[in-house]
Amino acid sequence: MVEASEMETPSTKIFIPDQWSDAAETIVRSSVDCPIAFICGPKNSGKTIFARNLVNVFLTRHKKVAYLDTDVGQPEFNPPGLLSLTVIDKLNPDLSNPCLETPKRCLFFGDISSKRSPAIYWSFVASLWDDYKRELLRSCIPLVINTAGWVKGIGYELLVEMVNHISPTHVVKIQISAERKNLPFGAFWSNDSNADSIRIIEIDDAHRDHLNRSVLTKKDGRRIRDFRIMAYLRQCFPSDYDVPKFGELAFALSALPPYEISIASIKIRHLHCQIPPSERFYSLNGTIVGLAVRSSTRCELHDCVGLGIVRGVDASRGVIFVVTPVPSAMLEKVDQLLQGFLQMPPCLLQARGCTSPYMSMSVRAHYKPQKPQPPPSPPSPPRPPKKPVTFTLHGETWDDEYGWMSQLHDKVAMRHMDVYLEQEEKYAEAVMYDSERLLAKLQGEMSSRLAAQLSTPALRWGPWLYYRRVEEGKQYPVLCRRMASLHEELISNKSPSAGFDFISGKKIEQKLIDYNLEAERFGGYAYEALSEVSPDHRYIAYTMYDKDTNCYKLSVRDLNFGSLCERPQANRVSGVAWAKNGQALLYVVTDNKMRPYRIYLSTIGSNEEDVLLFEDPREDVHLKLRHTKDFQFLTVNAFSPESSKIFLINAADPLSGMKLVWEGEPNVHCIIEHHQGFLYLFTNASLRGQSLDHYYLLRSRTVPSCGERKWEIAFIPDQDLMMEDVDFCNTHMVLIVRSGRKYGLCSIDLPLKNQKVGCHLRELNPRNLPLPDHVSRIFPGPNYDFYSPTMRFTVSSPIMPDAVVDYDLVNGKWSIVQQQNLLYERTRILYGSSERHNPRLASKSFPQVDSRDDDDSEWYDLSEYYACEEYDVPSHDGVLIPLTVVYSRHKKIKDDGTPGLLRGHGAYGEVLDKRWQSELKSLLDRGWVIAYADVRGGGGGGKKWWDDGRREKKMNSVKDYISCAEFLIEKGVVNRDKLAAWGYSAGGLLAASAINVRPDLFRAAILKVPFLDPTHTLMQPILPVTFDDYEEFGYPDDIEDFRAIREFSPYDNVGKGGGSVYPSIMITSSFHTRFGVWEAAKWAARVRERSIYDDDRAVVLNLMIEPVEDNAYLQCREAAMETAFLIKTLGNVPFQIPGIK
Known part of the structure; x- marks a missing residue:
């Protein structure tokens, strides 16, 4: 040099x-x-x-x-x-x-x-x-x-x-x-x-x-950067202003009167790091910031109009003092202050004869605070035009004044719809005008709780570890794998090979599918319905939503070369399963009404046309395809209103035909697994002509000895013990069981001993696996590796973040491989094979007997801070409805003015989601009560519990929900005027119907993409309606179902009780949901028209232009908006837990 x-x-x-x-x-x-x-x-x-x-x-x-x-x-x-x-x-x-x-x-x-x-x-x-x-x-x-x-x-x-x-x-x-x-x-x-x-x-x-x-040199590079910054700041002065030296320019800048920017009018963002809210002004003072304008189309990208120096912060007056060459006209548009890691030129910090970098009081005295702008007058909600559409069915005729909103092929109607939705957006902005600071605070709280590393824990299958991770700054995840035997530092490699790089000495991660690139293939969105890796780990079959064709498209990728296979390429695919050890793929195709009705066989690498294996032309038959966990067989479930059938296909020779192995009544759950010469059937169908309200397990030899297949009950569960699910590996069977509200997990050695027919479960010496308290749900993991004794489950609780747990069923070890710790805002993840052990994570051996009494402090639960209580609430007909209540231990549950949120679903036989959700922490810490109503129609109570809350009995769900709301108020758990309803999808129908019946019970409601107009949607579906939808809500052609639909339909029953005051309601809808945005728009318009209007009880339509399912940032923003609406409506309670930030 x-x-x-x-x-x-x-x-x-x-x-x-x-x-x-x-x-x-x-x-x-x-x-x-x-x-x-x-x-x-x-x-x-x-x-x-x-x-x-x-x-x-x-x-x-x-x-x-x-x-x-x-x-x-x-x-x-x-x-x-x-x-x-x-x-x-x-x-x-x-x-x-x-x-x-x-x-x-x-x-x-x-x-x-x-x-x-x-x-x-x-x-x-x-x-x-x-x-x-x-x-x-x-x-x-x-x-x-x-x-x-x-x-x-x-x-x-x-x-x-x-x-x-x-x-x-x-x-x-x-x-x-x-x-x-x-x-x-x-x-x-x-x-x-x-x-x-x-x-x-x-x-x-x-x-x-x-x-x-x-x-x-590097020092010269620093000087050049300082020169560029000073040259930029030189523009603060006229061109004829003589400042020949840096020192003189620094002194002139220090004497320059700064701009005053109201803190309330801007959002402060700290890039590349997290700054505690209490320290943000200290961090901001005396630094270089970017002056940006928030983009309406880009979530994280903000156009920068220039740089500025923060010369001081006056928190008492709520102003920030900024020196910048940006013209005042442009500065008025700035609504973002962005702080990074740009260093101040030393000459600005060494200027003599001035206060640097803080603002002196004498300078502050020259400026008077700006008068705050008065809040706008209460806005008037939009009033869409009425263009009645007449309907007639079963001798009944009625008009739908807003029926034109769903006429997608009418260009004039759609132009009116665009104008109306634009008015709704402006109205929503006006209603939430005074909540911008609260919204920003909530969004900051919720985003800080996101997992530090957005990645699924690695799952071992054979020699590979498979996992998904989200790269920083990307919207969609990447599916990756790496060899399980290597533990060195990772490097990313986009080439298809994966293993060990001997030159760099590092393990290579193989990217299988980058869903950000898939989004470019499919119009900017990456929605994957399913993905299946072949048993030889050579191929992956997956389906992506194509918005141009409005269906899911099948693709097969060669993992050795990273390229897409030419065949198969099919649209409207609802299921796939591998055969012939990965050399052939079977897939299910739907018709125009989204009914799965055909099964094709495609030979990978062949130029031959795909073979049609099976087709059912009956419009009421739906097919479902899967493979057994050992990949020996494929099963085809054929469901119809008359029956449920299961066919078996030999995976080694899929062209040999389908064999019927079981047939039962309709509307039952049934799944078949195979283990060492036996078929196991898990079902809740009638047994020997007797209807049952729980699941049980049958088994039969794969090849019947006498030619006629005979199913025998594998075992009888103990008294009051209900089987919820089952999973298999080569050495064990694991049962998810429930006694009342208490969940359990137990393993049984395989193969089953030659026990007598109808033996009890306890005779098989089940081993109980450890679980924490207050478990609300247990989900089996993918568990692809049939020959591994380690099985993965996700354990959920209302007061514990989801824990992903690996249980080694042979040696008795268990490990938490992923769980977010909300106390320290971090997520712990264990990568590696099942043999690898990390002593910092929870790991114990469980004995043959129940180990519930062991110290389970290793679980990251929040029971020290939040309480979970359970009640049985009598409904209108005396049936007891389970109600779960969660609240902060740092406040008395019967305090006056306690606000509460009642969540419910009650549809499709699905168990209500009572998992810990970090966004609810913002409400709990403000003294809110979160309650969960397990109403009929949902899961957790057996088949009868579901039947008693669907079709003609759907109103039972609504009355159960109302009974739980009344219980919370009457027992003083929630203040009478501070109860909010919450429902998602079919749960939105539940909450909206309850509001129609008892609007006085609720002060606010959040309806997320709700199903609000079942009458017209089921009669004349615009978007595809599935077999499950009709089985849940009813068939309009059936007069009994029709009358029931008209009774519980939220849209048909608005204001039926006369002039009523409805609660404040936020309806979140999107153009990307199953239920059209017109349902939400119609219901909002009708509620405003038929109820008593009140400025303090706004009905807001919150339109999400972009889908939020796979975008953590948008999910935080949506949750923050809903939470801000609730707090704005019901009032805020200060933070009750100083120990948790």
């Missing part, structure tokens, strides 16, 4: 080597319509000089040139920490000259390197590239892309991602004399699909320009 003392006297000219000039001319004169030049190379190689020179050469042939600057350390036209897209239309000097151009779009990254948050950095780059494609590429404006000099490690991976994503026409690689610092020779991005379409130009560095750029 050349020492500073040896440097030559700088030249007044810029040296451009002939090789560089030739390279620039080659790019500019290329035959492509719109050249895109990607310039890369190590630090101090001259990328800046070449890029500037290339821009000037472009301008000799083009009127405009676009410049995408991805170097956050030393950007060309902006101060450090920014990424920008700039359009240049005049020649520029071939040296860095910040602030010369105003960018078309600028994003604040807040750091001088992408190392801290590479995923966020990449999302910024991709967004700017999308802007160029959308706005400039069609005008054939050439693009120059400047990159950072970090070409090793993550920096190298980012360059590879950029080239593969952008596919430029030219890649210019500048090499320096130190070869080890250069990029690899040739097409370093190694993507064969675009290697031929990209021209590579390799040139040497200029060695030395007039600033001796090739020998700049």
